[in-house]
Each structure stands twice: as C-alpha cells, then as structure tokens.
Amino acid sequence: MAPEQWVERPRYVQHAEDVAEGAGASNVPSPDEVARGLRATSEGEDLIQILSPEGVLTPHPDFPVEVTGEMLQGLYRDMVLIRRFDREGNSLQRQGQLSIWVPLLGQEAAQIGAGRAMRPQDFAFPSYREHGIAWCRGVDPTALLGIFRGTDHSGWDPKEYRFHDYTIVIGNQALNAAGYAMGQAFDGKVGDGADAEATICFFGDGATAQGDIHEGMVFATAFDSPIVFYCQNNQWAISEPVGKMARLPLFRRAAGYGMPGFRVDGNDVLACLAVTKWALDECRTGNGPVMIEAFTYRMDAHTTSDDPSRYRLAAETEHWKLLDPIERVRVHLVREGLADKAFFDSVDVEADELAARFRDFAVNMQVPPVDRIFSNVYTGPHAEVDRQRADYLEYLAGFEEEGAH
Numbered sequence: 001m002a003p004e005q006w007v008e009r010p011r012y013v014q015h016a017e018d019v020a021e022g023a024g025a026s027n028v029p030s031p032d033e034v035a036r037g038l039r040a041t042s043e044g045e046d047l048i049q050i051l052s053p054e055g056v057l058t059p060h061p062d063f064p065v066e067v068t069g070e071m072l073q074g075l076y077r078d079m080v081l082i083r084r085f086d087r088e089g090n091s092l093q094r095q096g097q098l099s100i101w102v103p104l105l106g107q108e109a110a111q112i113g114a115g116r117a118m119r120p121q122d123f124a125f126p127s128y129r130e131h132g133i134a135w136c137r138g139v140d141p142t143a144l145l146g147i148f149r150g151t152d153h154s155g156w157d158p159k160e161y162r163f164h165d166y167t168i169v170i171g172n173q174a175l176n177a178a179g180y181a182m183g184q185a186f187d188g189k190v191g192d193g194a195d196a197e198a199t200i201c202f203f204g205d206g207a208t209a210q211g212d213i214h215e216g217m218v219f220a221t222a223f224d225s226p227i228v229f230y231c232q233n234n235q236w237a238i239s240e241p242v243g244k245m246a247r248l249p250l251f252r253r254a255a256g257y258g259m260p261g262f263r264v265d266g267n268d269v270l271a272c273l274a275v276t277k278w279a280l281d282e283c284r285t286g287n288g289p290v291m292i293e294a295f296t297y298r299m300d301a302h303t304t305s306d307d308p309s310r311y312r313l314a315a316e317t318e319h320w321k322l323l324d325p326i327e328r329v330r331v332h333l334v335r336e337g338l339a340d341k342a343f344f345d346s347v348d349v350e351a352d353e354l355a356a357r358f359r360d361f362a363v364n365m366q367v368p369p370v371d372r373i374f375s376n377v378y379t380g381p382h383a384e385v386d387r388q389r390a391d392y393l394e395y396l397a398g399f400e401e402e403g404a405h
C-alpha cells in the first residue's frame, strides 16, 4: 500500500474540527451522506458480511454457518431482549435508580453473534459494555444492577459463568485474558477434543491505543495462546473518533503481532457468529490467537454521563440507523416466511416482562451493609483488609456518638 494511503481517514468518521466548521448544522442527513455511510459499512474494505442491511443473506465461502429459521429466531429474540433491558437501564439511571448506565444500543449483533459462538467451556473477559455477552453466558441481567448503582464490584461468580468481572480500566482485561489463555494451553486444554477450550477478550477501538492490549497481544502470539481478541469498533472512544488514533483499519494491526485479523460487519449477527465461531475453533485446536474487528456503531451516549451531541453529528447516527442490526434480521425472517406476527408479538411481550422484572429488581434493591466493600478482596482472610474494615467501622461509629449528643 502506498504511504499516502496510510493517512487517509475513513470516510465514515466525523471529526471534531469538521463539526466546529459547521459541516452539518442540519440534523437530517443528505442522501449523499446516507449513501456514503451505507457504502462504508456494507462495501467497506475487507468487510465480512453474510446478512446485508436489506436483509439479503449471502453465504460466505470461508465462514460457513448453518442457518435455520429457528436459529435466526433465537438470535432475533436475544437481540430484542438485550436492547429492551438496555433501554430500561438507561431510564432507571435517568430516574435516579442507578448511578450510571453504559448503553449497548447498536452493538447487539456484535455481542450476540460473538456470545452465541462460544461453547460452554470457553471463557470470556469483558470490558464494561458487554451486557449482551453476559446474557449469552447465562448471567441474569439483574446481576448487573449492583455495579451500576455502585453497591457491588460484580454480581456473578466468574468461574460459574465462565464470564469474568466487568473491567473499567481500559484494556486491562487483555492481560488477564492472555494469561488465562496461556494457562489453558499449559493445562493441556487445547486440542481436538469436544471439551477443548478457548478464551475471548472484548475491548473497544479506543482500548487498542492502550499498552495493555499491546502487551496482551504480544504474550498471546509469543505463546500461541488460544485467545480471540474481539474489538468492537463502535467508532468512538467517548468523544475521540477512531480515525484520530488509527491510521489503518484496526484489524490490520493483527499482522504486526503475527496473527490473522478479520474485519466483520458488526451489525450483522450471522457474520459475527460465523467468524467468531471459526476463530474460537482455530484457537481451541492450537491455531490461536486470532483478532476480530467488529465494525459497528455506538448509537447512544458513551455512558449516561456523556452528551454525544457535543462532538458528533446527528447525521452520522441517522445513517447508522439504516444499518440497524435487529431490523435486518426481522426483514429477512418476514421476507423468507421464517416467522409470523405471533412470533414477533411473543418476543415483544417477553421483552416487556424482562424489562418489568429488571425495573422491579432495581427499585427494590437494598442498601448493603457498609462494610461489604471489604469482603472478597482476597480469597481468604487478610490482616490489612481486616484492619481497614475495623478503622472504617470505628470512624462511622464516631458519627453515631456525635448524633447522640
């Protein structure tokens, strides 16, 4: 590739200076902007796609996946349910029930595709937006609520679900995941058997600028570890567009470490499923690691503390709406006669029930005892933690005495 091509910015990225220059005061995208956005995703460089935004299914020769009506219905249901409880989480924060919420809106296919590609024995290391992966691992959505109310560090047993705690420190999970995958290989868990294991590590586009990701990839490749590095490129790291920190499509970085890298349409659940399944199988049979870039879009704010209208154009979000990950599955199911109205209605009812249960749990959450923050810091008793607990309780007791006078 010629050097001048290296610095070419992807066309789909809006830069802060473009916004400042008033590139698009209007919230309505022009037809040209819409077409540009569609091209960037559906005809993007090396983009692996099976289900187009129009709902047309084209099998991929390198990533075969057996598609049945029942399987597509299942993926549709998963995506509708996680979108529904994600929206409920957002509303609960707005109503003061949660301290913060991290929306996954727009990334349903990237997460359900990868999550459903995993086998029970595989292990996932998430960052903080992977509610869809939690769902696929069998973690009940209500288990997420303590984290976002600020009363719990986690809400599930990572070993039971083979789904690690959320990691807020950007990129840090790549080190844990690479180490875990090295351990899987050392323990002889890699091979041709049906119980062979792999690890998958989730992180964002912004995290690729973090040293931990680099170190994780170096160790994983040096030790031929069974790990899939799954980057959800949702185009933004809070207010920083991916084109500002990456001169090349992110999946190309894999070559520098010596592993295969693929860019998959992150809004196409079938492509995400097929490529991740292939990658996990490569890893579990000793051909890891593999990197996947799921090319998608964060439709909502970074978190409920963020206001994306300060740094990106509504037009950009509008054209990604046309690439909606759920809508293309719905269109395909209807066009091919694989689902009827009763099916779609039943999923909507189920989604409403899940949201109601989620809300009910949130509003009835009890305030935990103050000293619970000191629990589970280490696997066993620890003198320093005990000392800190005693200090803190004594400090709080001081307020009670004051109040008594």
Ligand SMILES: Cc1ncc(C[n+]2csc(CCOP(=O)(O)OP(=O)(O)O)c2C)c(N)n1
Pocket (backbone or CB within 6 Å): 129, 168, 169, 170, 203, 204, 205, 206, 207, 208, 234, 236, 237, 238, 298, 302
């Ligand atoms: C080590 C570290 N530096 C900075 C932050 C603050 N921070 C939180 S989210 C974020 C952006 C991450 O963007 P990306 O990796 O693209 O993930 P996304 O939020 O888009 O899913 C930053 C910089 C942090 N949590 N940890």
Ligand SMILES: [Mg+2]
Pocket (backbone or CB within 6 Å): 204, 205, 206, 232, 233, 234, 235, 236, 237, 238
């Ligand atoms: Mg991002």
